[in-house]
Amino acid sequence: MTGSKVDRTSVLATFRSISIEGPQRQLVFHYTLQNTTGHLFRVESNACSVSLRFVEKTAEPGADREPNPALNLIENQGAGYSKFTGLERIPTATPLALDQCPLEFQSKQRREVSIAMPYAYPESGGPKPSQTDLRAYVRAFMPRMDGFGLSGLAQNYEIIFPRQW
Numbered sequence: 001m002t003g004s005k006v007d008r009t010s011v012l013a014t015f016r017s018i019s020i021e022g023p024q025r026q027l028v029f030h031y032t033l034q035n036t037t038g039h040l041f042r043v044e045s046n047a048c049s050v051s052l053r054f055v056e057k058t059a060e061p062g063a064d065r066e067p068n069p070a071l072n073l074i075e076n077q078g079a080g081y082s083k084f085t086g087l088e089r090i091p092t093a094t095p096l097a098l099d100q101c102p103l104e105f106q107s108k109q110r111r112e113v114s115i116a117m118p119y120a121y122p123e124s125g126g127p128k129p130s131q132t133d134l135r136a137y138v139r140a141f142m143p144r145m146d147g148f149g150l151s152g153l154a155q156n157y158e159i160i161f162p163r164q165w
Contacts, residue, residue, distance in 0.1 A: 007157040010037050011105065015147075015164035016112070018134040020121045024090050027117040027138070029148070031161050035105035043159075047152040048101030050115050053160070055146045088120045098150070115148055115161065135165040 016030040035041045099114045125133060138145070148161035 004156055006151075007155075008160060010041055010157055011035055011043070011159050013159055013161040015162055017131055018138060018165060020129065020134070021116070025121045025123070026090055027119050027121055027134075028114050029117065029161070030112065030114045032110055033103070033105070033113055033159070034110045035108060038107050040107070041105045043098075043101060043103040043105075043150070043152060044154070045102045046154075047150060048097045050096040050098060050148045050150050050161070052096070053146040053149050053163075054144045088122070090118045090120050096148070138165050 012034050013031045014034070016032055019028050019030065020026060021028050096115060096117070099116065100111070103111060103113075105111060121129060121134065121137065125137065129137070145163065147163040150159040150161070151157070
């Protein structure tokens with residue numbers, strides 16, 4: 001299938017909300033998926049892994065400079081980044097994935113799904129942060145994250161989970 005166009009329109013994702021879940025206060029992103037086709041669409045279990053999408057750097061002068069140099073810290077320097085942001089990586093063996101998978105959608109059907117990040121919202125943010133607080137936090141401390149993506153390579157499709165926070 002080399003050279004064939006990747007289908008990004010059969011299943012569309014719409015951002016709904018961010019929440020924190022469990023005693024570790026794990027960040028969870030909630031989306032609605034919709035089958036836009038006139039036929040059954042299946043997301044196979046081998047396509048359930050989700051990847052992070054990042055904002056592409058622009059060639060504009062000064063566009064690649066961060067307002068705060070601490071935001072350039074690499075995630076592997078977790079202690080330094082965590083101290084600055086309060087963003088703590090949760091130890092997990094589970095890769096990013098949809099909470100339900102495999103998925104089967106009838107024509108035009110919608111399904112609610114979520115993606116749990118391996119990060120915890122800090123205790124200092126209060127016991128029940130609002131949607132506004134969670135969105136502001138993610139924008140501030142994950143500034144290059146542009147949403148998520150899922151690819152079914154065998155079927156040549158991609159689902160883009162947009163950043164709308």
